[in-house]
Amino acid sequence: EPEVTQTPSHQVTQMGQEVILRCVPISNHLYFYWYRQILGQKVEFLVSFYNNEISEKSEIFDDQFSVERPDGSNFTLKIRSTKLEDSAMYFCASSVADRAPLHFGNGTRLTVT
Amino acid sequence: EDQVTQSPEALRLQEGESSSLNCSYTVSGLRGLFWYRQDPGKGPEFLFTLYSAGEEKEKERLKATLTKKESFLHITAPKPEDSATYLCAVRSNTGNQFYFGTGTSLTVIP
Numbered sequence: 530e531p532e533v534t535q536t537p538s539h540q541v542t543q544m545g546q547e548v549i550l551r552c553v554p555i556s557n558h559l560y561f562y563w564y565r566q567i568l569g570q571k572v573e574f575l576v577s578f579y580n581n582e583i584s585e586k587s588e589i590f591d592d593q594f595s596v597e598r599p600d601g602s603n604f605t606l607k608i609r610s611t612k613l614e615d616s617a618m619y620f621c622a623s624s625v626a627d628r629a630p631l632h633f634g635n636g637t638r639l640t641v642t
Numbered sequence: 643e644d645q646v647t648q649s650p651e652a653l654r655l656q657e658g659e660s661s662s663l664n665c666s667y668t669v670s671g672l673r674g675l676f677w678y679r680q681d682p683g684k685g686p687e688f689l690f691t692l693y694s695a696g697e698e699k700e701k702e703r704l705k706a707t708l709t710k711k712e713s714f715l716h717i718t719a720p721k722p723e724d725s726a727t728y729l730c731a732v733r734s735n736t737g738n739q740f741y742f743g744t745g746t747s748l749t750v751i752p
Contacts, residue, residue, distance in 0.1 A: 533685075560738075572686065572729065574739035585738040620685050628693075628733075630676050631740060633685035 531555045533634035535621050541640045542611055550606045550637045552621030561604045562622040562631060563596065565589070572620070578604065611641045645669075648730050648743035655720055655750050663715040663728055663746045671735030675713050677706050678729040680745065686729055689715075720750045 534553045542548050554561050563575040576586045576596055583596065595607045604623075608615055618638050622631040645668045655661055667675065674693055678686035690699040692708040699706045703724065705716040715728055727747045731740040 562739075571744045572731075572742040574741075577738040579738075587739065622685075628674055630674075630688045630691050631686075632688060633678075635683075635685045638683075 533621055533623055533632055535619075535634035535637050537637060538635070539638045539640070541642065544613055544641055545610050548608050548611055548639065550608075550619050550621075550639070552604045552606075552634060553602050554604055554621065554623035555625070555632060556602070558623035558625050558632070560584075560624045560627065560629075561596075561598070562624075563606045564620045564622060564633075565617040566620065566636075567617045575606070575619075608639075611639075613641050615639060616641045646730055646732055646741050646743035648728075648746050650746060651744070652747045653749070655717075655748070657721060657750055657752050658719045660716070660718045660720070662717070663748070665713045665715070665730030665743055666711060667713070667730075667732045667741075669732050669734040669741070673733045673735050675708055676731045676733070676740065677704075677713070677715055678731065680727045680729055689728075717748070720748075722750045722752050724748065725750045 536551045561578040564572050566572045574587050576590045577584045593609045597605050618636040620633050620636045622633045624631050647666045649664045677689040680686045690706040695710045697708050703718050707714050727745040729745045730743045733740050
């Protein structure tokens with residue numbers, strides 16, 4: 530069964546450094562998302578992406594965050610200058626259609642020290 | 643504001659002891675209610691989508707139902723491998739995002 534793949538599974542970085550989290554969505558999916566989950570808290574929406582542009586973003590997704598689909602398969606989340614509070618599990622998700630369910634990857638655990 | 647509340651926060655069942663998990667929601671026009679299972683250190687795994695009140699979906703020991711205010715995930719004769727956190731999410735007519743509840747952590751004891 531096709532799946533969303535994310536790399537790396539764990540990233541440790543120092544405060545102020547840039548990180549790029551990578552995702553390969555399911556190949557025929559058109560809608561792409563980033564969510565995050567701080568330990569013990571709910572899954573929170575960051576951004577949705579469709580037709581090569583951001584379709585919606587949350588208050589969390591400030592100027593330090595950006596997304597890109599550099600080619601036909603990859604979808605990336607960049608954090609320009611990481612903060613301690615950015616430590617979380619970051620999930621990439623994709624869906625085949627607007628009302629369809631999201632399919633999630635297994636996440637990247639980001640630890641900012 | 644769109645909101646999702648799940649109860650109970652945690653549930654311990656003996657193997658074979660059936661029960662239900664609740665998801666209450668407030669949303670400006672429901673465009674779908676979704677149930678996911680999440681194992682520790684993993685991403686949410688899709689279980690069901692419900693779109694309108696009265697709809698029911700079933701898969702093995704799980705059955706999801708939907709009313710205008712809440713959804714239930716019924717677990718019949720659970721097994722230890724059903725132990726996981728069950729997440730409910732809703733999508734409204736006003737945006738693209740899915741709003742998640744905090745989940746119910748289910749433990750099934752052999």
